[in-house]
Amino acid sequence: MKIGIGNDHAAVEMKNIIKEHLEERGFEVVNFGTDSSESFDYPVAGYQVGRAVASGEVDLGVLICGTGVGISLAANKVTGVRACVCSEPYTAKLSRMHNNTNIIAFGARVVGSELAKMIVDEWLDAEYEGGRHQRRVDMLTEIDETGALAAAEA
Numbered sequence: 001m002k003i004g005i006g007n008d009h010a011a012v013e014m015k016n017i018i019k020e021h022l023e024e025r026g027f028e029v030v031n032f033g034t035d036s037s038e039s040f041d042y043p044v045a046g047y048q049v050g051r052a053v054a055s056g057e058v059d060l061g062v063l064i065c066g067t068g069v070g071i072s073l074a075a076n077k078v079t080g081v082r083a084c085v086c087s088e089p090y091t092a093k094l095s096r097m098h099n100n101t102n103i104i105a106f107g108a109r110v111v112g113s114e115l116a117k118m119i120v121d122e123w124l125d126a127e128y129e130g131g132r133h134q135r136r137v138d139m140l141t142e143i144d145e146t147g148a149l150a151a152a153e154a
């Protein structure tokens with residue numbers, strides 16, 4: 001499985017820790033964002049990883065900025081992306097099982113590296129359950145692709 005990883009200047013060290021962790025687990029990791037501590041605009045990295053996931057260049061994405069917020073907002077602007085910010089493993093796991101998230105984000109200024117590894121591991125090890133969740137995920141796709149939601153007009 002291929003994982004795209006991206007970050008801004010606030011998360012270079014954290015990106016490298018998570019990248020190494022993922023590689024140790026046997027994943028192929030494609031590097032986006034920046035490797036420098038010079039100021040780097042988080043929308044660039046969010047968009048790069050979002051586009052890579054949506055196009056199928058990578059299977060899943062990991063995004064890290066100071067809080068995880070800006071970079072996930074950018075990724076979520078790409079059609080086909082379902083990114084969420086998680087500061088603990090429970091939400092990360094459920095976001096995959098129920099919401100079929102394809103990108104996980106977190107803040108390098110919010111969580112420590114060991115907690116970050118747990119968040120990413122729980123997320124990667126979880127599987128989308130489908131079933132009763134599919135109708136709602138389809139609604140997200142409808143909003144994403146059409147800018148509207150028929151069920152909200154009924």
Ligand code: RB5
Nearest residue numbers: 010065066067069070071
């Ligand atoms: C950069 O200072 C910071 O704004 C960014 O990393 C992120 O937290 C934005 O959401």
